[in-house]
Amino acid sequence: MGRGATTNSIPEIENCKFMLVIGSNTTEAHPVLALRMKKAVRKGATLVVADPRKIWLTKLAKRHLQLRPGSDVWLLNAIMHVILEEGLQDEDYIREYTEDLDAVREVVARYTPEQAEQVTGVPAADIVATAREYAGERKAAIFYTLGITEHACAIDNIWSLSNLVLMTGHLGYESTGLNALRGQNNVQGLNDAGANPTYFPGYQTIDEENRRKFSEAWGVPIPERPGYRLDQMMSGLHDGRVRALYLVGENPAHTEPNAHHVEEGLGKLEFVVAQDLFLNETSRAHANVVFPASSFAEKDGTFTNTERRVNRVRKAVPCPGEAREDWRIVVDLARALGARWPEYRTSEDVWNEFADLSPNWSGIRYDRIEEVGLQWPCTDREHPGSPYLYADRPARASGRGKFYPVEYKPPIEQPDSEFPFVLSTGRTLYHYNSATMTMREPGVLDKQEDPFVEINPEDAVALGIREGDWVRLVSRRGDLEARAAIGERVFPGLVWMALHFAQAKVNWLTHDVGDPLIGTPEYKVCAVRLEPVAP
Numbered sequence: 001m002g003r004g005a006t007t008n009s010i011p012e013i014e015n016c017k018f019m020l021v022i023g024s025n026t027t028e029a030h031p032v033l034a035l036r037m038k039k040a041v042r043k044g045a046t047l048v049v050a051d052p053r054k055i056w057l058t059k060l061a062k063r064h065l066q067l068r069p070g071s072d073v074w075l076l077n078a079i080m081h082v083i084l085e086e087g088l089q090d091e092d093y094i095r096e097y098t099e100d101l102d103a104v105r106e107v108v109a110r111y112t113p114e115q116a117e118q119v120t121g122v123p124a125a126d127i128v129a130t131a132r133e134y135a136g137e138r139k140a141a142i143f144y145t146l147g148i149t150e151h152a153c154a155i156d157n158i159w160s161l162s163n164l165v166l167m168t169g170h171l172g173y174e175s176t177g178l179n180a181l182r183g184q185n186n187v188q189g190l191n192d193a194g195a196n197p198t199y200f201p202g203y204q205t206i207d208e209e210n211r212r213k214f215s216e217a218w219g220v221p222i223p224e225r226p227g228y229r230l231d232q233m234m235s236g237l238h239d240g241r242v243r244a245l246y247l248v249g250e251n252p253a254h255t256e257p258n259a260h261h262v263e264e265g266l267g268k269l270e271f272v273v274a275q276d277l278f279l280n281e282t283s284r285a286h287a288n289v290v291f292p293a294s295s296f297a298e299k300d301g302t303f304t305n306t307e308r309r310v311n312r313v314r315k316a317v318p319c320p321g322e323a324r325e326d327w328r329i330v331v332d333l334a335r336a337l338g339a340r341w342p343e344y345r346t347s348e349d350v351w352n353e354f355a356d357l358s359p360n361w362s363g364i365r366y367d368r369i370e371e372v373g374l375q376w377p378c379t380d381r382e383h384p385g386s387p388y389l390y391a392d393r394p395a396r397a398s399g400r401g402k403f404y405p406v407e408y409k410p411p412i413e414q415p416d417s418e419f420p421f422v423l424s425t426g427r428t429l430y431h432y433n434s435a436t437m438t439m440r441e442p443g444v445l446d447k448q449e450d451p452f453v454e455i456n457p458e459d460a461v462a463l464g465i466r467e468g469d470w471v472r473l474v475s476r477r478g479d480l481e482a483r484a485a486i487g488e489r490v491f492p493g494l495v496w497m498a499l500h501f502a503q504a505k506v507n508w509l510t511h512d513v514g515d516p517l518i519g520t521p522e523y524k525v526c527a528v529r530l531e532p533v534a535p
Contacts, residue, residue: 001162002395004203005188007177008141008388009307009375014039015175018133018140022050022161023072023147027057028429030145030181033306037143046137048130050075050122051147052424053454053496054489063126066491069424069525070151070411071120075127076160077406078116080108082131083167089135093169097393100403104163107405119408121491135168139175145183146426150523152412154515159404166401172390182306184433185296189304192361192376193354197227202358217357219340230256231519234512237265244271248326249293253282254434257521258512259505260478275329280436281502292323299325301347302369304376308386310364311373411525412513415493419475419527421459423509424496426524431500439502451482451504454496455530460486463530470533473497475526478508481533495528 001007013019013036026034034057041047041060049058050065050072058064067075083089084105094101113124134140142165148157161178170176182188194201204210211222228236234256236242245266256262266272266286274283275291283290296303297316304310319325327350334341344350348366355361363378364385374385394401415422430448431438438444453471455463465471469484473495482497482504490496497506509528514521 001166001171001178001390001401003389004191005308005376005389006179006182006306007171007390008175008179009309010036010305012175012388013037013141014043016040016045016139016141017175018046018048018137020048020050020130020134020140020142021057021061022142022144023149023157024143024145024181025051025053025055025057025147025426026143026145026181027055029183029427030306031429033181046133048133052490052494063130065120065122065126065130067120067122069422069494070153070522071408072148072151072157073153073160073406073408074111074116074119075122076157076164077108077111077408078113078120078127079131079134080104080160080164080167081111082113082128083135083164084108086132088132089167090169093171094167097169097171097400098166098403099398099400101167103405104167104403107407111408134164134170138170140168140170141176141179142170143179143181145181147524149520150425151520151525152513152515152522153409154520155517156406156409160406162401163403163406166403171401172388172393174388177388180306183427186303186305188306188308189302189310192304192358197229200357201354202360204358213357217342217353219342229519231512231514231521234262234265237262237268243269244273245269246273246275247282247287248275248330250276251280251282251434251436253285254280254502254505255499255507256512257507257510257523258477259507259510261512262507275326276436277323278436278440280434291329292321293329294319294323294325298323299347301325301327302351302373305373308375309373310361310369310376312366312369412522413476413511413525413527415527419529420493421528421530422494423473423475423506423526423528424494424524425499425506425510426496428498428500431498433500435500435502438500451480451497451501452485453482453530454485454487454490456488456490456492456494457486458492459495459530460484463532465530465532472531472533473509473528474531475509475511475528477511480504480506480508495530499523 047061048063049061052069113127116127117124165171165178200210200214215222233242253263271288272286273289274287275293277295298319300315301313302310303313360377363380363383364374378385393399430444465484467486470481471484472481499506510523510526512521
């Protein structure tokens with residue numbers, strides 16, 4: 001479509017008439033935003049949830065498409081099969097604003113709902129009904145997050161969703177679109193600002209003209225080739241390509257897959273700098289230097305949320321002890337290394353440089369976002385911002401959204417006689433990522449302290465496991481112990497565990513094979529066995 005961001009705005013959600021939530025445990029991972037979905041349902045919207053687990057949102061849903069982990073492409077291709085077979089596509093939109101539909105049409109013709117039922121476990125009738133409802137409603141929106149992207153076929157999943165949106169013309173107006181719910185604080189703003197090896201700030205390509213522009217601004221020659229992705233950094237720990245790491249708010253010994261292998265690689269590094277609020281598993285074991293950083297309440301600057309809105313953040317309390325604002329630490333380190341950067345006196349100076357160099361942010365300035373933020377693209381001071389994208393047409397150079405044909409690829413690791421269960425991972429309402437902050441709060445720990453694994457009652461009976469028993473999970477890469485949480489949220493053969501617990505890191509179990517194009521690991525599917533632990 002042309003932009004790496006959510007297409008529509010948060011307030012528009014409650015006016016949706018149809019919502020497909022796929023791979024998103026919204027009420028736990030995005031609880032405030034989920035209130036809008038609840039309001040939409042109360043106002044009569046149809047909600048369909050596609051998820052391997054019976055998450056809370058399924059209580060409100062008209063239909064739960066309880067698919068097998070990693071079968072999203074089959075499900076989405078089957079929905080498109082129905083739309084094209086029954087002539088429900090938006091021919092006017094396709095003709096005027098898209099290209100290459102025929103390639104997708106040829107592929108999805110083979111993905112019938114009946115065959116999809118065999119692969120995904122979702123009844124064919126539910127697939128047909130969902131296709132008709134989505135295509136037939138003008139204000140229809142799709143919402144997704146890590147349940148779609150944390151697969152070895154991450155790009156295929158995203159292309160499939162994009163194909164579905166383009167096919168139905170659900171783009172360029174309110175309460176519609178393809179909406180990625182950002183899962184981490186300011187992750188959208190970080191990516192916008194260039195924390196990405198593939199682009200300059202503002203998603204500008206690494207071509208000769210842009211290299212010259214940024215070289216002049218920063219006073220340093222710009223390399224011709226991109227840097228390493230995160231997965232390439234982790235593999236580089238083992239082959240000597242990476243000999244030092246500078247970690248800013250990152251805990252790879254906990255959050256990266258195949259964590260024992262990551263720990264081994266971290267142990268080979270010559271030098272590690274950690275910049276963070278608290279010590280964590282990585283910095284305690286591996287950091288040579290720790291820079292005490294600042295929290296959101298101790299700094300001035302901007303955050304960009306999931307709807308592309310750039311909001312002001314103001315310092316409420318001083319930094320404690322020797323802690324400092326992150327940008328000041330980075331600038332001083334760069335100067336100590338010999339960089340001849342411009343003089344930045346305030347965080348506003350940093351923002352202005354970014355906005356001056358990035359056309360889609362040029363109109364966003366501090367004096368315009370004192371009270372209410374602005375959504376990019378915002379190209380000049382008179383521009384009101386963009387509540388939704390592609391009002392005129394898709395933002396690719398051709399002005400047309402591109403269809404990508406996608407064939408189903410099974411998950412990398414399948415269950416077998418030695419490891420008969422599929423493990424999927426995620427987050428809970430009470431903790432956040434590696435829980436270096438939330439595990440410090442007694443109120444949170446009263447709600448959830450021990451690691452737990454969700455098991456279907458049928459499997460629990462077969463294994464002689466009761467509620468609250470300690471269970472050992474074993475994969476080809478490691479093992480851990482967790483308490484059994486027995487219930488119907490998972491179907492037989494599927495177990496689920498949160499990533500938050502340092503004493504039982506689920507990433508000791510996960511494998512590190514990822515998407516071949518972008519390297520995203522397949523956190524959502526790996527094979528394990530369960531063993532009761534003797535009292």
